[in-house]
Amino acid sequence: MTSPTRVDPQVTASLAATLPSNTSIYNLPLITWGSKTYVVEEQLSRKRSRGRSSWIKDHGVFLVEVSPTLQPLLTL
Numbered sequence: 148m149t150s151p152t153r154v155d156p157q158v159t160a161s162l163a164a165t166l167p168s169n170t171s172i173y174n175l176p177l178i179t180w181g182s183k184t185y186v187v188e189e190q191l192s193r194k195r196s197r198g199r200s201s202w203i204k205d206h207g208v209f210l211v212e213v214s215p216t217l218q219p220l221l222t223l
Contacts, residue, residue, distance in 0.1 A: 154180050158208060161187050172217050178210060185210040191219070 161176040170190065178185040188209040212220040 154178060184213050186213055
């Protein structure tokens with residue numbers, strides 16, 4: 148049995164990446180875990196979004212699952 152893929156290095160690389168000013172979901176670094184693909188939520192441009200105010204953000208980041216066609220599905 149193999150150990151599961153760690154997400155930490157992928158998230159760190161995603162946050163360190165330099166993104167263009169008019170970023171779309173197609174330009175964002177993808178994070179893969181198992182058969183699912185995610186992007187870091189704070190890198191998404193969401194109109195009229197106030198952001199999150201949760202204690203979880205003090206300890207990590209939120210990920211948004213994306214479909215194979217790179218459409219947001221749900222937030223983790």
